[in-house]
Amino acid sequence: MYHFLTGPALWIVFAVFIGGLMTRLAFLIGLSRERDRVFYNHADLTWGFKSIFYWIIPWGSDAMRRQPVFAFMVFLLHIALLAVPLFLNAHNLLWHEAFGISLPSLPDTVADGLTVALIGAGIFLLVRRIVRPEVRILTSTWDYTLLILTLLPFVTGLCAYHQWGDYPTMLLLHILSGQVLLILIPFTKLGHMLLFFFTRAFIGFEMGGRRKARSW
Numbered sequence: 001m002y003h004f005l006t007g008p009a010l011w012i013v014f015a016v017f018i019g020g021l022m023t024r025l026a027f028l029i030g031l032s033r034e035r036d037r038v039f040y041n042h043a044d045l046t047w048g049f050k051s052i053f054y055w056i057i058p059w060g061s062d063a064m065r066r067q068p069v070f071a072f073m074v075f076l077l078h079i080a081l082l083a084v085p086l087f088l089n090a091h092n093l094l095w096h097e098a099f100g101i102s103l104p105s106l107p108d109t110v111a112d113g114l115t116v117a118l119i120g121a122g123i124f125l126l127v128r129r130i131v132r133p134e135v136r137i138l139t140s141t142w143d144y145t146l147l148i149l150t151l152l153p154f155v156t157g158l159c160a161y162h163q164w165g166d167y168p169t170m171l172l173l174h175i176l177s178g179q180v181l182l183i184l185i186p187f188t189k190l191g192h193m194l195l196f197f198f199t200r201a202f203i204g205f206e207m208g209g210r211r212k213a214r215s216w
């Protein structure tokens with residue numbers, strides 16, 4: 001099972017993840033060129049890049065400054081979400097075994113700390129969705145499910161690393177939950193990992209290029 005999941009299954013997962021994101025992007029670009037002509041006559045890359053920039057730095061936008069704790073938690077979640085899977089020593093060993101290449105590795109204690117921080121931030125965001133009426137009304141069961149599915153590889157990875165529970169089972173659950181998440185990204189709102197940059201750029205030049213107003 002382990003060899004299947006880290007062998008052929010992993011190839012399929014990465015093919016779906018990358019192929020799915022590219023296809024979705026190509027489809028949306030095609031649709032936008034057909035339907036959003038009116039946007040393009042004010043396309044302005046400077047406003048577009050500025051809009052992206054102020055939304056990817058902590059408290060860079062007015063909306064984030066108005067909800068500083070929430071903004072902090074979203075950043076904590078995303079920093080760990082990107083850094084741990086990419087720079088974890090155990091993952092890099094697997095890359096090295098498979099392709100002979102690897103990325104720089106974070107010390108295990110740092111990766112472990114970031115994992116715990118991410119789980120904390122995720123629970124905060126989950127509870128916030130439940131207790132704040134104005135957010136709850138916008139939240140569907142699928143939104144809760146996606147947030148939980150995002151946390152699952154981190155919870156199982158943490159348990160495997162600390163050998164909590166039965167190690168082989170935990171490792172399998174970890175790999176499975178990681179693969180499910182990677183497959184879901186292109187087909188759900190988690191596709192924002194790529195689409196975010198396009199939406200922000202569009203809002204940036206629609207507000208800036210057309211109305212000379214900041215969108216951050």
Ligand code: HEM
Binds near residue numbers: 091111112154174182
């Ligand atoms: C899909 C294939 C994956 C494989 C084969 C894999 C494999 C592993 C292995 C072998 C470990 C170390 C367990 C130990 O120390 O014994 C680990 C830990 C971990 N992995 Fe993965 N992983 C995968 C995907 C993911 C994904 C997609 C994420 C996150 C989105 C993730 C996050 C983590 C975390 C957070 C830890 C534990 C870090 C810690 O607390 O020290 N993994 N993984």
Ligand code: HEM
Binds near residue numbers: 056126147185193
């Ligand atoms: C570099 C790429 C990414 C960027 C720029 C980004 C940006 C964002 C932004 C702006 C939000 C909305 C925060 C708000 O409600 O104001 C968000 C939410 C979220 N992102 Fe990302 N994201 C990225 C990658 C990812 C990835 C790879 C995942 C998961 C696999 C992910 C999972 C989430 C989740 C679960 C939420 C919702 C949190 C909640 O329920 O409140 N993001 N992201």
